[in-house]
Amino acid sequence: MGSNAEEGQEKQQIPLLTPYQMGNFHLSHRVVLAPLTRQRSYGNVPQPHAILYYSQRATKGGLLVTEATGVNDTAQGYTDTPGIWTKEQVEAWKPIVDAVHAKGAVFFCQIWHVGRVSNTGFQPNGKAPISSTDKEMAPQLRSNGLDTAQFSPPRRLTIEEIPEIVDDFRIAARNAIEAGFDGVEVHGAHGYLIEQFLKDQCNDRTDQYGGSLENRCRFALEVVEAVSGEIGADRVGIRLSPFANYMECEDSNPKALGLCMVEALNKHGILYCHMVEPRMKTLGEKVECPDSLDPMRKAFKGTFIAAGGYDREDGNKAIAENRADLVAFGRHFLANPDLPKRFFLNAPLNKYNRETFYIPDPVLGYTDYPFLEETA
Numbered sequence: 001m002g003s004n005a006e007e008g009q010e011k012q013q014i015p016l017l018t019p020y021q022m023g024n025f026h027l028s029h030r031v032v033l034a035p036l037t038r039q040r041s042y043g044n045v046p047q048p049h050a051i052l053y054y055s056q057r058a059t060k061g062g063l064l065v066t067e068a069t070g071v072n073d074t075a076q077g078y079t080d081t082p083g084i085w086t087k088e089q090v091e092a093w094k095p096i097v098d099a100v101h102a103k104g105a106v107f108f109c110q111i112w113h114v115g116r117v118s119n120t121g122f123q124p125n126g127k128a129p130i131s132s133t134d135k136e137m138a139p140q141l142r143s144n145g146l147d148t149a150q151f152s153p154p155r156r157l158t159i160e161e162i163p164e165i166v167d168d169f170r171i172a173a174r175n176a177i178e179a180g181f182d183g184v185e186v187h188g189a190h191g192y193l194i195e196q197f198l199k200d201q202c203n204d205r206t207d208q209y210g211g212s213l214e215n216r217c218r219f220a221l222e223v224v225e226a227v228s229g230e231i232g233a234d235r236v237g238i239r240l241s242p243f244a245n246y247m248e249c250e251d252s253n254p255k256a257l258g259l260c261m262v263e264a265l266n267k268h269g270i271l272y273c274h275m276v277e278p279r280m281k282t283l284g285e286k287v288e289c290p291d292s293l294d295p296m297r298k299a300f301k302g303t304f305i306a307a308g309g310y311d312r313e314d315g316n317k318a319i320a321e322n323r324a325d326l327v328a329f330g331r332h333f334l335a336n337p338d339l340p341k342r343f344f345l346n347a348p349l350n351k352y353n354r355e356t357f358y359i360p361d362p363v364l365g366y367t368d369y370p371f372l373e374e375t376a
Contacts, residue, residue, distance in 0.1 A: 015319035016312070016327060016343055019061070022303045023234045023271045025106045025182065027326070028061025030319055031340045034307050034328035035065040035110040035185065035239070039358045040366060041082035044070065046092040049362035050082075051099045056337035056367060060104030063326065065185050065237075065274075068112040068192075071172035072165075074130055075193075077118035080360055084109060084175045085168065097180035108237060109176040110185040111169060111227075115193030116154035117247050128155040130165075132197040132219070133204050137248050142358075159207055162219060165193070170226040173236075183235030186223055188261075189276055191247025194220045198242075198261070199251040213253075213260045221264050228268055236270045237305070243278035243291055254278070255295060262300040273300045274328060277308030297323055312343050338371045347372055 020027045041047055058064060070076050070083035083089045093109070100107045116131035123129055131154035139148050157165065173184045188194040196202045197219040203210050209218050220238075228236050242251060242258035251257045262273055278291035286309040297304045306324035315327040333339045335352035342349060356365020 014344060015316045017340065018319070020303075020325060022063070022106075022326070025063070026061060027063055027106065028059070029340050030326045031062065031315070031333075031343060032305060032307075032326050032328040033057050033062070033064040033333045034330040035068055035187070036330050036334055037067050037078060037081060037358070038366065039078055039080045040360055040362060041067075041080050042360070044076060044081065044083040045089055046082045046096055047362065048095070049367060050096050052367045054096055054107070055099035055103055056371075057333060057339070058100045058103035058105035058107075059340055062105045062340060064100060064105055064107050065328070066107070066109045066181075068110050068187050069172070069176075071111050071113050072168040073124050074118075074127075075113040075168075076122045077114035077129070078122075078358075084111065084172050084179065090175045090179045093176075093179035093181070101180065106182050107180075108183045108185050109179070109181040110187050110239065111172045111176065112187035113165065113168070113193040115196045116151060117192055119150055119152040123152075128152055130155055130157050130161075131193065131202075132157065132209065133202055135202065135204065135248075140247070156205070159209075162209065162222075166219070166222045166226050169223045170230045173227040173231045177231050177235070183237065183271065184227060184231065185237040185239055185272075185274060186220075186227060187239055188220050188223075189239045189241035189246075190244060191249035194223065195241070195246075195249050198240075198257060199249045201245075201250040201252070202248065213256060216257075217260055217264060220261065221268070224265065224268050224270060228270060233269045234271050236268075237272035237274055237303075238265065238270065239274040239276070239307075241276035241280075242296075243281065243289075244276055245281055255291065258293075258296045259299055262296045266299070266301045270302055272303035272305055272326075274305040274307060277306060277310075280308035294323060312346070315343075335369050337369055341372060345372070 017029045072085045116129050118129035120126045134156040136153040137151040142149050176184045242254040278289050279286050303325045305326040307328035318324045331352045335350045
């Protein structure tokens with residue numbers, strides 16, 4: 001392998017594997033585990049098999065973000081996704097966090113509410129899902145390409161109820177810190193509740209949470225403010241996808257929306273903004289497009305994480321060209337627990353199997369992807 005000096009020199013030439021100071025966190029490389037729903041938290045409680053899954057992907061000085069984790073009992077829209085609103089859930093996260101920290105990694109919990117991407121079967125007492133709107137969504141083919149998801153007509157949140165949901169995000173953040181997480185990522189992307197407020201295709205309100213860009217950003221920023229006030233802005237990130245069209249949630253002027261959000265986020269001084277590339281307009285499908293995250297990258301004062309269809313080559317390019325500080329990898333990291341090492345060696349990658357992304361099996365397609373030495 002040559003001397004340590006040579007190894008270090010070679011590492012310097014791989015932009016993704018250079019160190020980075022993210023606020024108070026010293027990262028040894030820039031390859032981030034993106035938040036990935038895996039649907040293996042039975043009864044919305046994180047399970048012991050997640051200890052192995054996350055610790056397999058943890059490296060000293062690496063940043064990992066959990067799968068999307070519900071903030072309250074109305075936040076669910078998928079089977080067996082984890083939550084962090086009960087004592088039992090908080091306790092169940094602790095050994096998972098401990099295992100990741102034992103590897104020297106930094107671990108953030110992504111907190112979410114699905115809003116109208118749900119149905120009465122997931123809701124307490126069979127009530128209607130909540131949203132910014134009462135517009136119903138058409139049934140959608142699930143990302144496994146097999147099942148059709150049915151959505152119940154949502155109920156528009158009243159002005160009086162909105163602070164309660166904001167507070168649920170605050171308490172979820174507090175619970176995440178109690179479970180040992182280093183911070184939280186607010187899920188403001190992909191057509192879920194926060195984005196149902198942000199985007200004008202979905203948000204048809206006429207009160208102070210609808211209409212103008214500032215009004216549509218209000219709910220997201222209230223969540224950020226509450227969470228930052230609870231755990232400190234230096235422990236808070238947010239994920240946004242202004243250019244995407246997931247779950248009938250599109251915006252007529254995504255660039256203006258993205259800029260409005262990052263400029264407002266600067267005032268809160270949060271740690272990072274994690275943004276999805278415009279080329280990922282829909283789930284798992286990369287499209288050529290003229291749009292770019294550059295205006296948001298330039299405007300945002302904190303750490304900027306880019307995600308969406310990256311591989312080793314264009315991830316390195318994004319860092320080298322200063323288009324991002326960190327790059328999040330989803331499907332490649334799911335299928336390659338030792339992804340940073342493979343990038344270092346420029347080794348071939350395991351292929352991911354889409355059919356096992358969301359099955360409840362605690363091993364298959366979850367913790368059984370081989371490491372490099374196992375494939376040699």
